[in-house]
Amino acid sequence: MTDSAHLVTRYLDELDHLLTHADPDERADVLASVREHIEAALAEQTAQGRTPDVAVVLAGLGSPEQVAGEVRGRAPGDIGWVGTPGVVALGAQGGAAGLSAAWVPPVACLLLLIGGLGGFLIFPLVLWLGGAILLVASPLWRTREKILGVVLSPVGGLVALVATVAFVLPVCTTMVDGNGTVESQSGSCGTGVHVAAWVGLSLLALLVVFAIGYVVVLWRRGAARAERLSAPVTAG
Template sequence: MTAMEEPMLSATQHQRVDRYLAELAGALGGLPETERADVVAGIREHIEAALAGRSPVTDADVDEVLRALGDPLAIAAEATGADGVSGAAAGPAIGGRRDAPVLSRDWVPAFVVVALLAAPLLLTLLATVGGILLLPFAVLAGWAALWLSQLWTPLEKLAGTFLLPALSVLLFFGLFTSGASEVCSGGVREDGTTYESCTTEGGWLTPAVFWAILIGVAAASVATAVVLYRNGRRRAAELAQSFSTGA
């Protein structure tokens, strides 16, 4: 493409394209640097070619082109074979087409949410009957599926790693550690009047503070679970479509 053919983009539109390409480059982290640069350069040329005939270029034009390209994670999954491999290793061939790899299928988002949010909560509540022994296995399995899958961005994976199990961790410490408690003592003075003195012992984590923190963490954990589940299912559907059609 010559310089004369390059579309004239505003600063905001350039930033929109650059963010898209940066997300793509991050998702291509499993490729060698030269191959990653080639894929990103090819997508950039495609964007410029799609916008070259539009003058002036509007924000809607940029959004339309990027939307037509699809999710950067889906592009990266195709470029890397979805698990950094290609051919039969990426999935069984059916009629000359390949299935999406196991950790990029539609059941993975639900598994991650259950393993990192629901299972730790249940096992923590069942700690007195041995449930706590299974907790590390559930969390490790959830973390492995979250980080090995191509269904989420690095930022989403970080959020899932810390925020999904956070509720059960807080609940565990709330159940098995003693927070602050109020201790009162009193007596009778020489003049016959009574008195009572109360002090707080055991630290700053009063029941009110604990419940306030618990509600905040619960809201963050549930919101993270919803985002990971919806984004994961959407990207899994896009990957399944791309693999089934050979796109």
Template sequence: MSSSTTHPLTEAWLRDLELLLHGIDPGERAEVLAGVREHLDGSLPPGASDDDVRRVLTDLGSPQSVADEAWAGRAIPRPGASIRSTWLGIAASCVNGLGIALVTLWSWSLAAPFEIIALGTLLVIPWGIAVVLSMLAPGWTTRQRVTSALLFPATTVGYAAVGEVAVRIFGPSRLNLIPMVVVLGVAVWVLVGLVRAVTRVAR
């Protein structure tokens, strides 16, 4: 008698599952498939009838539902989602980059922290767009989405805070630009990391 996993119905079910798992680490994919085969072998005796196989496969769920569980919580997008994950993340990063560039120009030409924050609020609509794009980008983890959403306002507040501290310490001086450069460097470093993350998982 043949194994239950060699039954034509289970073979077709397993082939569909394997295709849906394409993109997951090969070792993890093999582990998922092995677990499903073990379950089928334990639930079906060799030579099981078509009705028995259909009943067990129905209880197990569709290949799509099993694949959904395997993909759950992963930053790597499923096949067919790479283009979407790339352009959403890139678009969010571009909007963030534009906002950071504008607030940087304003911050370096203004002395009052409250003026920096006030002018930063003028970009609330682009920031809202960046938040929506960030939350929809499937190529990022939840932490990366939140980081992208908060990057622009955090940079604005950072400029205002370090500007205030620098003025109190150095007074009117070119040295005040040093902490501003540090804030810009951190913002750019985070932004580049987000872009690299979304392009890496889309490959």
């Protein structure tokens, strides 16, 4: 496979993945239209005596996320491609889907962070649920990103809950007499137990940092994709 064919195949595969939940017939129509436009644009470059440049054609189409976002913003049956070489536009009505707007990434990720760090308290749980719903419903993130975001975002609250229980519940109970002499001990009283507890909490703290960092990454990715979706689709 040539480099040009590889670029086209990769572009169409990513677009196909982003349109997984679209109507199958409309998805097939969009993919076929995109392929036809690419072939027509390359043919025109050749007719003009230029070397066919797939990268330029794909840049004119916009990123797969941008194309998919435009498709999602259309009513069923209202998807269509019209264009001349160098300008591509999607059918007549509608704009980007509401959940592809620039406000979605910060709101969703802040709700996930604030709600997730609150553990299983009622109000933070409501915030986290709101963020999770926005994350899952928005087309700005891929399926894998959504799954990881939902799984990792409440880690902070879970760790806080575990740490609270660990410090509140007695690990070692010591009975002393009036002279301060130890009469008996129960539970895990060895030094090794305390060391293991601190090591475990340290590892959990690292997991919390990773979880928060991943939500921030989702924020940045979502914001970048929302910005691309809001940009006009024109070729250079």
